[in-house]
Amino acid sequence: MRDGTGVFPSSSPLKHPRPTSGIRTTRKLTFSALACCLALVATPLHAATVAPGAPDSPETGGILRITAENSGGTLDPQISYVHITYQMEAIVYDGLTTFAKTPSKLSSHAIPDLAEALPEPQDGGRTYVFHLRHGIRFSNGKEVTPDDVVASMQRIFKVNSPTAGPYYSHIVGGEACLKDAEHCTLAGGVEADDKAWTVTFHLTHPDAEFFDRLAFQHASILPADTPTHDTGNEAPLGTGPYKIVSYEPNSGLKMERNPYFRQWDAVAQPAGYPDEIHYSFGLDPEAAVTAIENNQYDWMLESVPLDRQAEVGARFSDRVKLIDQLVIFYAALNVNQPPFNDVRVRQALNYALNRKAVVIYNGGPAVSSAACQMLPTGAPGYEPGCAYTKGASPEHLAPEWKEHDLALAKKLVEESGTKGQKVVIVTPGSGGSGAIANEIRATLVDLGYVASVRPITPVIEFSYIQNSDNKMQIGLTGWSADYPSASSFLRTLFSCATFIPHSSNSINASQFCDPKLDALMDKAAEVSLTDQKAGDALWAEASRALMAQAPAVPLDQTRRVALTSSRVHGTFDTPIYEAVFSQVKLRRAGDPP
Amino acid sequence: MLKALLQRFGQTAFVLFGISVLVFLVFFATPGADPTSRIAGKNASPETIAKVRQEYGFDHPLPVQYATMMKKLFITQDLTSYANRGEKVVPELIKAAPVTLSLATGGAVIWVVVSILMGTVAAAFRGTWIDRTLMAIGLVGISIPVFWLGQVANLITQARYHDTWLFSWVPALGYVPFAESPIGWFKALIIPWCTLAVLFIGVYARVLRSDLVTVSGEDFMRTARAKGLTPTRVLLVHGLRTSMITFVSLFGMDFAQLIGGGALLTEVVFGLQGVGRLTYQALSALDLPLIMASVMYSAVFVVLANALVDVIYIFLDPRVRDGR
Numbered sequence: 001m002r003d004g005t006g007v008f009p010s011s012s013p014l015k016h017p018r019p020t021s022g023i024r025t026t027r028k029l030t031f032s033a034l035a036c037c038l039a040l041v042a043t044p045l046h047a048a049t050v051a052p053g054a055p056d057s058p059e060t061g062g063i064l065r066i067t068a069e070n071s072g073g074t075l076d077p078q079i080s081y082v083h084i085t086y087q088m089e090a091i092v093y094d095g096l097t098t099f100a101k102t103p104s105k106l107s108s109h110a111i112p113d114l115a116e117a118l119p120e121p122q123d124g125g126r127t128y129v130f131h132l133r134h135g136i137r138f139s140n141g142k143e144v145t146p147d148d149v150v151a152s153m154q155r156i157f158k159v160n161s162p163t164a165g166p167y168y169s170h171i172v173g174g175e176a177c178l179k180d181a182e183h184c185t186l187a188g189g190v191e192a193d194d195k196a197w198t199v200t201f202h203l204t205h206p207d208a209e210f211f212d213r214l215a216f217q218h219a220s221i222l223p224a225d226t227p228t229h230d231t232g233n234e235a236p237l238g239t240g241p242y243k244i245v246s247y248e249p250n251s252g253l254k255m256e257r258n259p260y261f262r263q264w265d266a267v268a269q270p271a272g273y274p275d276e277i278h279y280s281f282g283l284d285p286e287a288a289v290t291a292i293e294n295n296q297y298d299w300m301l302e303s304v305p306l307d308r309q310a311e312v313g314a315r316f317s318d319r320v321k322l323i324d325q326l327v328i329f330y331a332a333l334n335v336n337q338p339p340f341n342d343v344r345v346r347q348a349l350n351y352a353l354n355r356k357a358v359v360i361y362n363g364g365p366a367v368s369s370a371a372c373q374m375l376p377t378g379a380p381g382y383e384p385g386c387a388y389t390k391g392a393s394p395e396h397l398a399p400e401w402k403e404h405d406l407a408l409a410k411k412l413v414e415e416s417g418t419k420g421q422k423v424v425i426v427t428p429g430s431g432g433s434g435a436i437a438n439e440i441r442a443t444l445v446d447l448g449y450v451a452s453v454r455p456i457t458p459v460i461e462f463s464y465i466q467n468s469d470n471k472m473q474i475g476l477t478g479w480s481a482d483y484p485s486a487s488s489f490l491r492t493l494f495s496c497a498t499f500i501p502h503s504s505n506s507i508n509a510s511q512f513c514d515p516k517l518d519a520l521m522d523k524a525a526e527v528s529l530t531d532q533k534a535g536d537a538l539w540a541e542a543s544r545a546l547m548a549q550a551p552a553v554p555l556d557q558t559r560r561v562a563l564t565s566s567r568v569h570g571t572f573d574t575p576i577y578e579a580v581f582s583q584v585k586l587r588r589a590g591d592p593p
Numbered sequence: 594m595l596k597a598l599l600q601r602f603g604q605t606a607f608v609l610f611g612i613s614v615l616v617f618l619v620f621f622a623t624p625g626a627d628p629t630s631r632i633a634g635k636n637a638s639p640e641t642i643a644k645v646r647q648e649y650g651f652d653h654p655l656p657v658q659y660a661t662m663m664k665k666l667f668i669t670q671d672l673t674s675y676a677n678r679g680e681k682v683v684p685e686l687i688k689a690a691p692v693t694l695s696l697a698t699g700g701a702v703i704w705v706v707v708s709i710l711m712g713t714v715a716a717a718f719r720g721t722w723i724d725r726t727l728m729a730i731g732l733v734g735i736s737i738p739v740f741w742l743g744q745v746a747n748l749i750t751q752a753r754y755h756d757t758w759l760f761s762w763v764p765a766l767g768y769v770p771f772a773e774s775p776i777g778w779f780k781a782l783i784i785p786w787c788t789l790a791v792l793f794i795g796v797y798a799r800v801l802r803s804d805l806v807t808v809s810g811e812d813f814m815r816t817a818r819a820k821g822l823t824p825t826r827v828l829l830v831h832g833l834r835t836s837m838i839t840f841v842s843l844f845g846m847d848f849a850q851l852i853g854g855g856a857l858l859t860e861v862v863f864g865l866q867g868v869g870r871l872t873y874q875a876l877s878a879l880d881l882p883l884i885m886a887s888v889m890y891s892a893v894f895v896v897l898a899n900a901l902v903d904v905i906y907i908f909l910d911p912r913v914r915d916g917r
Contacts, residue, residue: 070874071677071680072677073674073676073677073678073679073680074677074678074679074680075679076679079634079678079679080678080679081634081635160633160641160644160645160648161634161641162633162634162635162636162637162641163634163636163637164637164638164640164641165637165638165639165640165641166636166637166638169638178638178640178641179640181644230678230679231679232673232679232680232681233679233680233681233684248685248688249677249680249685250685250688250689250866250870250871251688251768251866280767281866282766282767282768282864282865282866282870283766283767283864284861284864287747287751287766287864290747290751290752291751291765291766293752294751294752294755294756294765296764296765297765457877457879459631459676459877459878459879460626460631460879462635463627463630463631464624466630492636498636500639503639504627504629504630505629505630505633505636505637505639505642507635507636
């Protein structure tokens with residue numbers, strides 16, 4: 001899970017001189033003539049000075065200034081796994097496939113990028129032959145070859161990429177590479193053909209999400225001679241419209257145009273408008289909001305903090321963007337710990353929790369919506385339906401969450417005979433999580449339990465709840481997928497494979513394992529290979545089956561609240577990357593708002 | 594001399610060793626602090642987890658892990674962060690040091706000059722309304738928490754009155770390197786300097802005033818007055834020099850602590866990417882290598898400052914020089 005200053009560049013060719021009214025007529029004439037000459041010169045000059053690979057548009061140019069609280073650590077695209085690097089590297093690196101970098105649906109799947117097209121599956125979905133595009137160059141001018149693709153796939157294992165196991169180990173030879181990364185060859189798994197200019201992948205089993213996995217940044221195509229260790233603060237060469245020219249994790253990062261970039265697909269990797277992109281690290285989100293209000297920066301990485309949302313909404317409504325995202329906040333209920341080892345108790349808490357309060361704690365209905373299932377709205381396979389609201393049940397779903405049902409919840413608790421037991425809620429000790437944890441505590445008290453809240457520093461809270469030896473009862477957390485798929489929510493968080501007893505890395509915090517549900521999810525994945533619609537229907541069925549057993553309490557789904565400076569315009573927000581910075585257009589002084 | 598130097602060096606080494614062991618053990622005693630899964634990434638396969646454990650040496654006994662960390666910190670200087678994989682902490686610290694040095698030095702100049710002025714004027718006008726007013730102002734300064742004052746300064750200069758003629762010159766929060774723009778550097782730091790200095794001005798002015806008042810009754814002051822020197826000369830040349838001993842001791846410790854990252858809150862409030870902010874970041878992310886590096890760095894400065902203060906004593910107080 002992934003989880004500058006206010007001046008325009010002096011080289012801007014679009015600054016037209018304006019005659020001053022107080023100047024004498026003769027001077028005015030001279031000045032006007034000069035201005036006309038300059039204007040005439042300026043037009044061809046603009047065309048002539050457009051950087052290689054940049055769109056020939058009056059909106060091309062300028063420095064985009066972004067602020068973020070912290071950097072994202074390593075720049076190695078095959079290792080970095082945080083939102084900030086995912087976003088910045090989207091315009092530096094390409095994979096064989098990618099996600100659209102222009103507006104698209106939340107559920108959009110991968111599209112071809114360095115590959116000419118998405119290949120037809122062969123051998124029952126076990127073989128894919130990708131035809132590489134010709135003439136695409138890294139930022140040092142070297143052409144991308146099939147060998148670079150093979151080396152990049154091997155490098156995923158050699159550098160111990162976080163997703164080497166879950167995403168790429170089903171490539172033939174992948175399991176061997178996991179065990180002995182140093183000597184990874186992926187022999188028989190990835191084959192280059194320089195004559196046909198193709199790369200062939202062989203999988204051990206069919207995978208409906210293979211193109212999506214190749215679109216994830218860990219499958220970025222890098223030069224074959226890229227060191228096979230974490231490059232840390234040095235960014236490997238990429239093929240996108242920008243290259244990273246300097247990076248200091250404690251202060252900032254600068255990107256400039258990749259001189260060898262030529263747009264090959266306007267959706268997969270569009271040419272970039274700003275000449276440069278500067279990141280500054282160090283401002284907390286509160287200070288960042290003020291800085292953007294003052295036009296000292298153009299964009300901030302973090303969402304506008306809750307306490308500033310009313311202010312920016314009232315004063316800068318034209319500069320606020322609300323971006324839908326595939327994220328779900330939930331309370332994991334440990335099905336192996338009492339009282340939640342009783343399905344009635346899990347259902348009772350789902351009925352009893354007032355999600356209206358949760359929505360308010362997370363910023364109100366404009367930015368948060370009550371969740372009824374573990375698939376967020378808009379995800380592939382999502383079908384509306386609420387099992388735990390007044391008048392509904394897992395067998396008879398309501399279209400949406402309306403009201404909590406305390407009476408039914410109390411009845412279920414009575415039946416379970418668990419009243420009076422102690423329950424500890426583990427929560428990240430920051431932001432709105434504490435308030436939501438207290439809401440759950442109050443609900444549990446209403447149901448007859450002795451409940452308390454244990455806040456843990458956010459940085460280790462997730463590690464704590466995914467340690468299967470910690471005997472956690474309820475843990476608050478959130479999950480956003482690396483790419484849009486039902487599987488990355490349902491399978492990742494609730495399959496038997498992701499519950500690892502006695503492990504500090506058991507992502508299935510609910511410790512939920514149901515072979516029947518696993519079989520249904522396997523079937524959904526298999527059907528999705530050939531029939532996406534039928535596959536999605538099966539994922540929706542799996543989501544309902546999961547909620548019938550209630551191993552978690554879905555809380556809400558939030559939207560990202562973004563604030564821009566007054567000089568930013570254009571459409572650059574997408575559900576996967578939130579913002580594609582190459583598509584930001586910058587107004588210059590004098591441009592109409 | 595050599596013996597004294599060796600002794601000082603031995604003390605420094607001992608202090609650093611003690612601190613490093615303590616920080617190391619506290620980290621590993623913290624529940625949930627095992628960094629392996631954080632480094633490996635969410636949902637990493639057990640094989641990847643095992644590789645990371647081996648690569649980072651977490652499968653070795655604690656003393657071996659400690660020795661490896663110290664070697665990477667002091668000898669090979671390639672210690673990498675546990676929170677941001679690939680981030681080397683020593684270069685980070687070296688890059689952050691000039692920011693902290695700029696902040697602490699500028700703040701120190703302000704607080705030294707202003708507190709000497711305030712303390713001396715208050716002592717010269719002892720018991721009058723001037724004395725009382727200056728000391729009250731100092732007390733207010735001591736009472737204001739620096740993070741609150743910084744936020745208020747930001748609210749005024751960055752938000753509420755930023756567009757007025759008075760504060761439109763104030764740049765965005767953050768640091769501008771001196772080499773890039775000396776004027777930008779000055780503009781970016783002037784408000785943090787003043788904010789940082791406020792607390793110290795109050796403390797130092799009160800200490801200096803009290804020392805000046807105490808020495809005014811000493812024999813050497815009486816002698817100076819009996820020789821017919823002007824009250825101003827007696828106060829500034831004879832009184833102030835002697836009274837500066839406590840002032841300098843305090844300054845040595847405070848300045849060293851600030852250089853070592855003690856201006857953490859000021860750095861965080863003003864978005865200055867110095868050692869203090871780095872420490873704050875390390876603590877928030879429970880990042881042992883970064884915590885270890887910044888604590889070691891801070892400890893070195895505190896020990897060095899103690900040594901420096903001892904030397905300055907010799908110049909200020911003849912009794913120390915003569916071994917009396």
